[in-house]
Structure formats: structure tokens, C-alpha cells
Amino acid sequence: MKVALLVGLGILLVAVPFLPGVRELRRPRDAEPNRIDETFTRDPRFFGNSLREKLAPFLEGLPELPVVRLAVELRRPETLAVYTELHVPEGAHEDALVVALGAATLERGTRLEEMWIRGDADVGPGAQLRALACDGQVTLGAGARILRWLDVEGNLLAEAGSDLGLSASAAGAVRLSPGCTFRRIWGRPVFVRGEPTETAPDERLTIEDEVVWGRTRLSLPPGFTLDRDLVSLTEVRIGAGASVSGTIKAHGPIFLGEGARVRGHLISRKGVVIGRGARIFGNVFAEGDVELGPGAHVGRKGGTKTVYAGGRVRIGPGGAVLGWLIAERGGRVE
Amino acid sequence: MVVALTAWLVAIVIVMLVYAGRHWLLTLNRLLGHQRPYMQDIVDDDLPGVTVLVPMHNEEQVADGVLTALLGQHYPADRLEIIPIDDHSEDRTQVILESYAVRDPRIRPIYRRGEGARGKPAGLNEALEAARHEVVLVFDADYQPPPDAVRELALAFFDPEVGAVMGRVVPSNTTSGFLARLLDLERSGGYQVDQQARYSMNLVPQYGGTVGGFRRSVVLSWGGFDPYVLAEDTDLTFRLLVRGWRVAYANKVECYEEAPQTWDARFRQLRRWARGHTQTMFRHWRGVLTSPNMTPAQRVDGLLLLGIYTIPPLILAGLALSLSLFVTGTIPLAATILLSFFAVGYNAFGNFAPFYQVGTAGVLDGMRERLFLLPYLFFMFLFNSWAVTLGALDAVIDVVAGRVPTWEKTARFRT
Numbered sequence: 001m002k003v004a005l006l007v008g009l010g011i012l013l014v015a016v017p018f019l020p021g022v023r024e025l026r027r028p029r030d031a032e033p034n035r036i037d038e039t040f041t042r043d044p045r046f047f048g049n050s051l052r053e054k055l056a057p058f059l060e061g062l063p064e065l066p067v068v069r070l071a072v073e074l075r076r077p078e079t080l081a082v083y084t085e086l087h088v089p090e091g092a093h094e095d096a097l098v099v100a101l102g103a104a105t106l107e108r109g110t111r112l113e114e115m116w117i118r119g120d121a122d123v124g125p126g127a128q129l130r131a132l133a134c135d136g137q138v139t140l141g142a143g144a145r146i147l148r149w150l151d152v153e154g155n156l157l158a159e160a161g162s163d164l165g166l167s168a169s170a171a172g173a174v175r176l177s178p179g180c181t182f183r184r185i186w187g188r189p190v191f192v193r194g195e196p197t198e199t200a201p202d203e204r205l206t207i208e209d210e211v212v213w214g215r216t217r218l219s220l221p222p223g224f225t226l227d228r229d230l231v232s233l234t235e236v237r238i239g240a241g242a243s244v245s246g247t248i249k250a251h252g253p254i255f256l257g258e259g260a261r262v263r264g265h266l267i268s269r270k271g272v273v274i275g276r277g278a279r280i281f282g283n284v285f286a287e288g289d290v291e292l293g294p295g296a297h298v299g300r301k302g303g304t305k306t307v308y309a310g311g312r313v314r315i316g317p318g319g320a321v322l323g324w325l326i327a328e329r330g331g332r333v334e
Numbered sequence: 335m336v337v338a339l340t341a342w343l344v345a346i347v348i349v350m351l352v353y354a355g356r357h358w359l360l361t362l363n364r365l366l367g368h369q370r371p372y373m374q375d376i377v378d379d380d381l382p383g384v385t386v387l388v389p390m391h392n393e394e395q396v397a398d399g400v401l402t403a404l405l406g407q408h409y410p411a412d413r414l415e416i417i418p419i420d421d422h423s424e425d426r427t428q429v430i431l432e433s434y435a436v437r438d439p440r441i442r443p444i445y446r447r448g449e450g451a452r453g454k455p456a457g458l459n460e461a462l463e464a465a466r467h468e469v470v471l472v473f474d475a476d477y478q479p480p481p482d483a484v485r486e487l488a489l490a491f492f493d494p495e496v497g498a499v500m501g502r503v504v505p506s507n508t509t510s511g512f513l514a515r516l517l518d519l520e521r522s523g524g525y526q527v528d529q530q531a532r533y534s535m536n537l538v539p540q541y542g543g544t545v546g547g548f549r550r551s552v553v554l555s556w557g558g559f560d561p562y563v564l565a566e567d568t569d570l571t572f573r574l575l576v577r578g579w580r581v582a583y584a585n586k587v588e589c590y591e592e593a594p595q596t597w598d599a600r601f602r603q604l605r606r607w608a609r610g611h612t613q614t615m616f617r618h619w620r621g622v623l624t625s626p627n628m629t630p631a632q633r634v635d636g637l638l639l640l641g642i643y644t645i646p647p648l649i650l651a652g653l654a655l656s657l658s659l660f661v662t663g664t665i666p667l668a669a670t671i672l673l674s675f676f677a678v679g680y681n682a683f684g685n686f687a688p689f690y691q692v693g694t695a696g697v698l699d700g701m702r703e704r705l706f707l708l709p710y711l712f713f714m715f716l717f718n719s720w721a722v723t724l725g726a727l728d729a730v731i732d733v734v735a736g737r738v739p740t741w742e743k744t745a746r747f748r749t
Contacts, residue, residue, distance in 0.1 A: 017709040018709050018710065020706035021706040021707045021708075021709060021710055023706070024703045024704065024706045024707060025512065025515075025707070028509070028703075029702070029703045030701065030702045030703035030704040031508055031509045031515065031704065032508065032509065033504060033505060033506050033507075033508045033509075033518070033590065034504045034518070034522065034588075034699050034701075036480055036504060036588045036589070036590060037480070038478075038480045038481070039481070040480065040481070040482060041408050041481055041482055042374070042375070042377060042482055042485075042486075044377065229494035230494075231494055231495050246494070247492065247493075247494050249493055249494050249495050265492050265493075267492070267493050269370075269536075282378075282492070283376050283378055283492065285373055285376065285492075285493075287370060287371060303379055303380060304377055304378060304379040305377075305378055306375065306376040306377050306378060308371070308373070308375055308376060310371050323377060323378075324375075324376075324377050326375055328371070
């Protein structure tokens with residue numbers, strides 16, 4: 001009897017881990033394949049276009065009134081306020097989804113949720129928006145803050161200290177000012193206002209006058225020309241005015257001296273420091289931080305390139321990226 | 335004799351523990367470590383020319399699916415060519431390919447008929463000669479690449495160190511039954527955790543030959559694929575590695591595949607993999623040990639990866655040894671308990687995707703109730719062990735008897 005009990009108990013213990021699975025096998029509740037979004041395409045302007053697409057049907061056949069309020073069902077029941085022209089006074093707050101059929105002016109310190117402005121938008125200093133799609137030009141006042149995303153059909157001007165949220169995109173140019181912060185910016189180009197000013201020499205960019213093929217670093221002297229790809233297991237230093245016609249890949253950091261030119265891509269498993277006035281015609285992909293020095297440019301006119309930093313991005317005055325700028329841990333204009 | 339057998343048993347246990355350590359390390363990295371980014375976020379309007387190869391043998395059930403998916407790729411039409419390789423098909427594959435080739439100039443099929451080596455590597459070689467572009471991507475015929483897959487895989491070759499790239503395989507037919515559901519779990523662990531961790535840790539992510547690609551000039555520089563290698567993907571991985579190239583892993587480039595739905599088909603597939611992989615181990619273990627182009631960690635991981643299909647035979651050997659030592663009274667009953675632990679231990683540590691790797695993948699993928707099926711992987715382990723053991727033995731016999739292996743296609747189930 002005791003033995004039978006023990007055997008039975010043993011069988012039960014062995015069977016226990018399988019029991020929850022029996023239910024799942026008999027009545028599957030999680031049997032669908034892992035989801036792959038087969039409609040997904042990488043579109044830096046996805047958020048703005050998606051909002052426009054969702055809201056457009058609600059704008060058909062509206063009465064011509066200064067403001068119309070509608071109850072709409074998007075992800076949840078919401079109120080949609082449609083204005084012909086929008087002026088939000090200083091410090092005002094609006095909870096509804098907002099569409100402005102014309103221009104919009106948001107005064108200092110206003111607080112709004114998601115918006116679609118079909119004219120130009122002037123966002124006052126210190127204003128805070130959850131998301132903004134704009135079919136005209138946008139000016140973000142000093143210290144204005146976007147919590148989620150911003151998409152602009154025209155140009156975007158971000159004044160000093162404004163926060164561009166998780167994603168900012170413009171079909172035109174994006175002009176940044178000192179103190180602006182961001183995660184992802186798409187623009188043709190994305191550039192920092194102002195000419196490069198004299199700054200103290202960056203000691204990290206000091207490069208010897210001769211080629212160094214070392215175990216701990218590889219260095220090309222100022223003015224050197226290399227017409228091939230370069231792969232290094234350590235750090236790479238490219239001297240001022242040097243020119244590399246291929247791609248540079250380094251497992252350590254890459255330092256690009258003043259006025260250096262790289263025709264290919266810069267790929268680093270650490271960080272990338274791009275000196276004043278340097279030009280990179282390809283993409284920059286760094287697992288660490290990227291520093292774009294004063295007047296440094298990435299990309300070429302009429303083309304689209306990407307600067308990707310797994311860490312942070314810092315851009316100096318006059319720095320520009322023709323395409324997409326991604327800073328996984330945040331970016332800042334110096 | 336007894337001392338020798340005991341020493342052998344201890345050696346097997348040590349090998350098991352090494353694999354256990356590796357799997358734990360990979361899983362912990364995936365959970366807690368820095369994850370190396372892939373280049374999928376790069377947007378560049380100057381993309382390289384790409385040739386997509388699709389090996390096919392009697393693929394009338396799936397040919398439409400893969401070609402439609404490839405024609406729907408978001409990639410500049412003038413930089414994309416698609417070469418379906420019809421390898422001695424006897425069904426309607428050729429008719430289907432001809433109809434697509436007439437409709438779209440990007441599709442340039444090759445029809446392999448008559449004498450000459452058959453199989454995937456031989457077909458790839460012929461297609462490589464016809465290919466126009468340097469970047470070559472390969473999809474199996476049952477795959478359905480999403481619209482950005484070609485672009486995202488091609489981006490890897492901006493890195494001059496990358497010789498090959500591999501994306502993530504996701505079974506599409508998980509509602510077809512028990513086997514497909516277990517394979518889905520196994521694949522999740524293998525890709526979401528194992529491959530990604532090896533990529534993050536700069537170890538040896540593996541080119542898997544189905545949703546990935548390589549540089550044409552590099553493969554042609556060594557005369558193409560060996561037509562008598564069964565695992566041309568693993569062979570390519572190690573040829574690249576010992577020459578200083580690296581394999582990139584693109585976890586976000588996911589692609590549906592059709593997993594085997596019958597145990598017989600799975601057994602054949604796994605036995606072929608084990609045979610091919612072991613064949614590759616015989617070819618490359620010296621190269622991995624002596625290559626000046628690999629780091630010490632890559633060397634260790636490369637050797638462990640090469641040897642992974644030898645583990646099931648080792649387990650069975652350990653089982654036989656323990657039993658013989660027990661039966662002859664050389665070791666006490668406790669040894670059998672150790673033995674049980676050993677078997678369970680392998681399930682935990684040494685399988686392709688141990689349960690905790692699958693569990694980790696499940697959390698990362700947002701799985702819910704399917705995680706209740708984890709204990710059932712024990713049956714998979716037993717099944718895998720037997721299939722892999724036979725495959726590894728096949729490879730040994732190939733070497734000893736000078737036998738030439740022949741390619742065998744995995745059965746399709748789509749209707």
C-alpha cells in the first residue's frame with residue numbers, strides 16, 4: 001500500500017509540470033505564430049502620416065464654424081476639436097485631440113495633447129505638446145517640449161532648449177539651436193544654426209605626423225590619403241585634412257580630425273568623434289556616442305544618410321546631417 | 335579498464351558542464367547584458383545591388399508565396415535581381431517560375447537539368463556564376479520575407495568586416511500541431527536568445543543559409559560552395575571566420591518559414607543537419623584553433639558550436655558507460671541517479687535551446703500560454719538526441735568509408 005502510494009505520488013509529481021500544457025494543447029489560446037508585421041516599412045515620418053490618415057475621415061462635411069467638437073473612436077473614445085484657425089492663449093490647456101484647418105499659434109506655457117495643424121504652427125516658449133503633425137512650417141519656441149513626436153511637411157525651426165521628443169521629422173529642413181534635445185530627427189538636412197565658432201582644441205583629436213599601425217591604435221597622419229576600406233580591432237585616428245575613400249570600421253573609437261573626409265561609412269563598436277569641418281559622405285554607425293564637431297557634415301546633397309548612435313549624440317554649431325539622426329540615449333545640441 | 339571508463343564518463347560530464355556554462359552565459363547576456371545593435375535603422379538612398387537566390391526542388395506548393403514576397407520588397411528595382419534555382423524539379427515549379435519571369439524582368443530563373451551534382455550547394459554555385467551583384471541573399475522556398483527584409487539584410491554589408499548576415503527564422507505554421515509548436519519554441523530560444531547573445535558578445539553567430547546572405551566575391555574566391563557539403567551554411571560561417579570575416583545577426587529581420595509538421599520529416603531534417611554539421615566540424619576544427627583572425631573567445635565559442643552535434647552521441651555514450659559500470663557492480667546505485675541528473679541536465683543545458691533560453695525568448699517575445707509547453711521539450715530532447723546521434727554517426731561513416739553524402743530536401747506541407 002505504502003509503495004503504491006509512493007509510486008502514485010511520484011507519477012503525480014512527474015506529471016504536474018505537463019498539466020498546464022495539456023490545457024493549452026487541447027484548447028490553444030496562444031498558438032498563433034510570433035507576429036511579424038508584414039506591412040511594416042521603415043518610415044521616419046510614420047507617426048505623422050498615420051495620425052493624418054486616422055483623422056482625415058472626420059474632417060469631411062464639417063459645418064463651417066470656428067470650432068466643432070466631435071466624439072470620435074480611435075484607440076479609445078475621445079473628443080476631437082476642429083478649429084478653422086487656432087489661437088491658444090498663454091498657459092491654456094486643451095485635453096481634446098485638436099485639428100486646426102489653418103494656422104495655429106500656441107502661446108507661452110500652453111499644454112496640449114495630439115494635434116494636426118494644416119497651416120503653419122507657432123509653438124510658444126515653454127509650451128508642451130504630446131504630439132504634433134503639421135502641414136506647414138513649425139517654429140518651436142525656446143524651451144518648448146514635445147513629449148512623443150513631431151512631424152512637419154515644411155521646415156522645422158527649434159529654438160534654444162526645446163525638446164523634440166522621441167521622434168521629430170520634417171520633409172524640409174530641421175534647424176536646431178543650442179540646448180535642443182532629441183532622440184530621432186529626420187530632415188533634409190538636419191542642421192545646427194550658427195557658424196562654427198572658435199573652440200578650444202580637442203586633445204582627443206591630436207594625431208601624430210606619421211602612420212601608426214599599432215596593436216592598440218591605428219593612426220593616419222594629417223593630409224594622408226587612403227583609397228580603400230580600413231578595418232581595425234582597436235581605435236582609429238584620422239588626421240586633419242586626411243582623406244579616406246572607403247569605409248572605416250573600428251572595434252574601438254574613431255577620431256576624425258579637422259577637415260578630414262571619408263567617402264564611405266564610419267562604423268565603430270565604440271564611439272565616433274568627428275572634428276570641426278570634417279565631411280562623411282556615407283553613414284555613421286556607432287554602438288557608443290557620436291560627437292559631431294562644429295561645421296562637420298554627414299551625407300551628401302540630394303542624398304539620404306543616417307547617423308546612428310547606440311549612446312548619445314552631441315552636435316556642435318554648424319553641424320549637419322542630411323537624413324536621419326538617431327541617438328538611442330538622447331542627443332543634445334552644444 | 336574501469337578507471338579508463340570512469341575517466342571517460344567524467345570527461346563527458348565536464349563537456350556537458352562547459353556547454354551548460356556557455357548556455358547560461360548567453361542567456362544572462364540576453365537578459366542583462368548590453369545588446370549590440372544591428373543596422374536596420376539606417377536609411378540610405380544609395381543601396382548596394384542585391385541578388386536573391388531561392389533554391390527550389392519540387393516547390394510548386396510554396397513557389398508563389400516566396401516570389402510574391404520578393405517582388406513586394408521595398409528595394410530599388412534596378413538594384414534587385416531574383417534568381418530562383420529550379421534544381422531538377424519534377425512538378426510544376428518550372429511552369430510557375432516561367433510565368434513569373436515573363437511578368438517581371440527582376441526574376442531570372444535557372445533550370446538545372448541533366449547530369450552534374452544536385453543539391454543546394456551545387457545550385458548556389460551555378461547561380462553565383464549568373465549573379466550580377468556582389469551582395470547575395472538566400473531564402474529557402476518556403477520563406478515569406480516581409481517587405482523590408484532585403485533592404486535590412488543588405489545593410490549589413492556596409493560593414494567591410496561582415497562576410498555574411500543572418501536574420502531570424504519564425505515558424506508560420508504553429509497552428510498545425512504539436513511538433514510545429516515545439517519547434518516554434520526551440521527556434522525562439524535559438525534565435526532570440528542564442529544567436530543574439532553570440533552577436534552581442536562578439537562570438538560566433540551562425541549564418542543559417544535561409545534568411546541571410548554573403549559576399550559573392552568572397553565565396554567565389556575559394557571556388558564556391560563544396561557541392562558535397564550538407565551544411566553549406568555552417569561551412570560558410572567557419573570559412574569566413576578563420577579568414578577574418580564576421581557574421582552579423584539581424585534579430586529584427588524576421589521571416590516566416592514552414593516548420594516540419596511530421597515527426598518523420600523533422601527526423602530526416604535533423605539527421606541531415608547533424609551529418610552536415612559534423613562533417614563541417616571535421617573540416618574546420620583545426621582552422622578554428624590556429625586561425626590568427628579569431629579572438630580567444632571566438633575560438634572557444636567556435637569550437638563549442640562546431641561540436642554541438644556531438645553532444646547527443648556523447649550523452650548516449652555516457653549512458654551506456656554508466657549502465658555498464660553499474661551492471662558490473664563497479665559503481666553503486668547512486669551513479670544511476672547521477673545518470674538521470676545527467677540526462678535531465680542535458681535537456682537543461684546542452685540542447686539546441688535549453689528550456690530557460692526558450693523561457694527567456696518567450697518573455698522577450700511576449701509569449702503567454704505557449705510557455706506552458708516548455709516541459710514538453712523534454713520529449714523533443716529525446717527525439718533530437720536520437721536523430722542527431724544517427725546523423726553524427728553518418729558523418730563519421732562518411733569519413734571512414736569515403737562515402738559521399740547526397741542532398742535531401744525537407745518535405746513541404748503548405749496546401
